[in-house]
Amino acid sequence: MRTVYALVDCNNFYVSCERLFRPDLRATPVVVLSNNDGCIVSRSNEAKALGIGMGEPYFKIRDMIEPHGIEVFSSNYALYGNISARVVSVLRELAPRMEVYSIDESFLDLTGFHRPLAAYGRFIKAEVERLTGMPVGVGISTTKTLTKLANWAAKKRSQSGVVVATRPEQQVALLKAAPVGEVWGIGRKMQCHLTALNITTAWDLAQQDAKSMRKLFSVVVEKTIRELRGEACYGLDDGPEPKQMIACSRSFSERVTELPALREAVASYASRAAEKLRGQGDLCQLLQVYIRTGVFNPDEPRYSRTASVPLTTPSNDTRDLVHAALAGLASIYQPGYRYQKAGVVLMNLTSPKHIQPDLFAPAPRPSTDALMATMDRINANMGRGTVRLARVPASAGWAMKQQLRSPGYTSRWAELPRTL
Template sequence: MNGTGRVFALIDCNSFYCSCERICQPELKRRPLVVLSNNDGCVIARSAEAKVLGIGMGAAYYQVREQMRRHGVVARSSNYTLYADISNRVMRVMAEELAGIEVYSIDEAWGDMTGIADIEAHGRHIRQRLAREIGMPVGVGVSTTKTLAKLANWAAKKWKGTGGVLDLTSPARQEKLLRIAPVSEVWGVGHRSAAKLAALNITTAWDLAQFDIGTLRQTFGVTMERTARELGGISCIGFNEGPAPKEAICSSKMFGVRQTELAPIREALAAYVSRAAEKLRSQTSLCSTIQVGLQTQLADLRGPRYANAVTLALPAPTDDTREILALAQQGLTQIYRPGYPYSKCSILLMGLSRRGELTPDLFSPAPRRGAERLMAVVDQINQKEGRGTVRIGSVPAAPAWAMRREMLSQRYTTRWEEVIGVRG
C-alpha cells in the first residue's frame, strides 16, 4: 500500500475526438476516421482503423489526403462545441460514481476509489455506464499511486484480455506489469528522457523503479525522482478536487483566410475577448492586464511578415467583457499596420486575481452598474443554448475570418436546429 491508503483511478476516453464523432454518426463506426486541427491543417486524432493504415499523428492533411482517399478514410473538422459537451457528460457520470474526481484533460480524469471493495467490478460498471448512456468507450486503470494508475490505464487499453479495466493495486501485479512496460510509456517520461534513461540501461518501468534514487535526482531532477518513487508504490502526487485557477488566459485562432483590413480583425478580436472573458468568469477571477497580439504567417518566407503585441493595464480588475474589449480594441489600433496579410490575432488576460481577493482602489472608476449580473445571465444563456447565442454586437453570426472547417459535423447536442433527425 502507498502509506496513505488512497486508491487512484484514471479513466481515459478512447480516441476521444473520433469517438465523439461516432456517437452521433453511427455510420462512422468501424470506418477509419481522423479529426483535423484548426483550418483543417493536420491530423490531431485517429481511430484505431486509421492508425493501422499508417496515418501519422500531426500529418499535414494535404500530404495524406490522397492516401486517405485510397483507403476510404473519413475526415472531420474539429467540432470543439460537440467535444466539450460530450466531455461534460462524461465527467458528470464519473462524479456520480466516485467519491471525488480531478479533471486532468478534456478526455480523462482521476477518480478516488479508496474504500471500494471490488475495484475491478466498479471499474467495469463505470465503463459500461459510460458506453450505455453516452456511447463513449473508456479505459480504466487503478492503483495506489497516480503514476501506477496511468500505467495501468495504458495496459488496460493495450491488452484486450483486460476488458478495458485493470486493477493494479496488488504489488505482485505491479511488478509483473513494470517488468514488461517500456519506460517510454511511463507518465512524465518523454522521448528525450527515455533516450537518456536507455543510456543508463533503464529500458523498462521496473528498471526505473529500482534505479538509485540519488543518481536519478542528480541526473534528471526531482520530477524523475518522484516518478520512480511512485512506480515503487510511494504516493508523491496528491489528489485535488479540481484544477487550480489559471494564472493567465489566452484566446487565439488562425483566420480562415488572411485579413488585410482592420474591420474584420476587430470582429475576430471581439469574439476572442468574449471567449477569454467567459473562461475568466468560470474560475471567478478578475483581470488587471491584457496583451493584444497580431501577426502575419511568419512561416511564409516569400510574403511580407509582421508581428507585434501591446500590453495594457485596465483601470481596475474586472471580468466584464465590455471593459476588456474596449481596451483590447485600443491596443489593436496601436499595433495594426495596413497592407499586411494577417493570419492571426490573440488576446491574453494576465494579472489574474480571485474575486474578493483584492481591496478596491478608492481612486479607480466604479464598475458598471449591474455588470456582474449581466455577465452571469449572458454566460447562463450561452451554456444552455450554445456558445455565441448571445454575443457582442460587432461579431457577425457567420464571419468571413472564421476558421476553415469544410468537414464540420453538426453540433448535435448543443444546437436545437442541429439535433439528430429521425425519419419515419
C-alpha cells in the same frame, strides 16, 4: 490507509464523439483534424492500422482517403465539450472524489473501497458506455503514475479494457511491460536521455536511485521514480487549479489585411477569454493582445507585435476586456501586412475578494455581474454566441476553417438529430 486511484480515459475521444451520432462509422477508418483542418489530432483504431500518425498533416493523407474509405471530420469542440461533461457527470456518481484531468480523462479516488476492484472497474466502464455511449479504458493502482500506466495497459494489453495493479506482483509485471516513454511525465526528450542511459522500460526507471536522478534531471523525475515504486507523491485534486493565465488565439482561415477584420477577430477572442475568466470566478488586471504574419513564406514581409494593456479596475466584464484589447490592437497595427494570427491573453488574474478598491478609479458599471451572468446563462442554454457584443460577428471570412465539421448534435437546435 493505502491510496487507490482509477483513471478513466475515453478511447480515441474525438473520433468516439463523432461515432456517437454516426453508428454507421463504427468499423470505418475515421480521423479528426486540428484547427483550420491542418493536422490529425484523433484517429480510430482502423486509421491507426493504416499507418496514419498522430499530428500528421492532412494534405499528406489525401491520396489515402478514397482508396481506404477514410472519413474525415473537422474538430467540433462544442460537441466534444458537451460529451465530456456528460461523462464527468456519470463518473461523479461512481466515486466519492474525482479529478477531471483533461477533456477525456478523470481520476477517481477508490481508497477504502471494499468491493473487488476489477469488478468495479468493469462496472465503471459499462456504466459510462450505457449512459453516454462512450467507450473507455479503466486503470486502477495505488499512485497516479502507476494508475496512468495501468490505463495504458487496459487499452493496449487487455481485452476487457480494465487493468488492476494494486498488488506488488501486478505492479512489477506492469512496469516490466511498459516502455519508459509511456510513463506519465516522460516526454520525448527525456525518453532519449533515459534511453542513452540504457533505461528503456518503466521497470528500469523504477530501479534507479531517486536522489541521483533528481540531481541529474529534476525533482519531477525523482517523484516519478518514487511513484513507480508505490509511494504516492501526487494527491487527488478535487478540481483543476485556477489558471494563472487565459489565452484565446486562432490562425485565420485566410490572411487578413484590413484593420476592421482584425478588430472583429480580436473582439471575438477577448469575448471568449472573458467567458473562461468568469467561469473560474476571477478578475483580470492585465491584458495582452498580439498579431503576427505567417512565418513560413520567405517572400512575404514579416511583422509581429504585442501590446500590454493594464486595467485600472480589475474586471471580467466582456465589454471592458474587448475595449482594452481593441486599444492594444490600435497601438500595434501596421498596414501593408498579411496577418496570419491574432490572440488575446488575460494575465495577473486574481479573486474578487483580494481586490483593494481604488477611490480614484472610475465607478464600475452598474449591474455588471447580473448582466454577464445572464449573458453566460443564455449562451450556455441556447448555444455560444446567441448573445454577444455587436462588435463580434456571427460569422466571418477570417474564422477558423471547419469545412468538414459535423452538425452541432447537442449544441444547436437546428442541427439536432431527427428521425424520419
